[in-house]
Amino acid sequence: MVAIGTLISATWILASNSWMHTPAGYTIIDGRVVPTGWLAIIFNPSFPYRRVHMWLSGDLHGLNTLEHQLAKVAAMEGHWRNEVKGEGVPLLLFGWPYNETETTHFAIGIPRLASLILNSSWDGTLKGLSEFAPYALPAPELNGAHFLKLPLDLF
Secondary structure (H helix, E strand, C coil): HHHHHHHHHHHHHHHHHHHHHHHEEEEEEECEEEECCHHHHHHHCHHHHHHHHHHHHHHHHHHHHHHCCCCHHHHHHHCCCCCCCCCCCCCEEEEEEEECCCEEEEEEEEEEEHHHHHCCCCCCCCCHHHHHHHHHHCHHHHHHHHHHHHHHHHC
């Protein structure tokens, strides 16, 4: 719920800030700004560009995490074992990780998409959690939040 609330809040902040730079969907009556179209206000001319900028910033942050915190990326993806070379890594949209068995139950994913996002290659690899020393793994209780991936991946 926190992740969804954060995404909604970020969208409103982005729309508001964009509107201040390129106002649209309003008229001035007696010296007051009066809305004439909420969709025009929200999706004003600079909103799409600012949204793309936000996504690119997120992508760069993700690539930095991939380089410096590989175990964290594997945990976020619910990825336990190295894939066979050439098979690619699926992007899990939903799953419930079980640390005891090192598996992600109820996993629903898109084949090879994590490879493409993380490595710019359909055949890219990602080191699995089982390959890390136990002290290098993120806290197990944090891994259990994998069910939030679907709402996050949609935005």
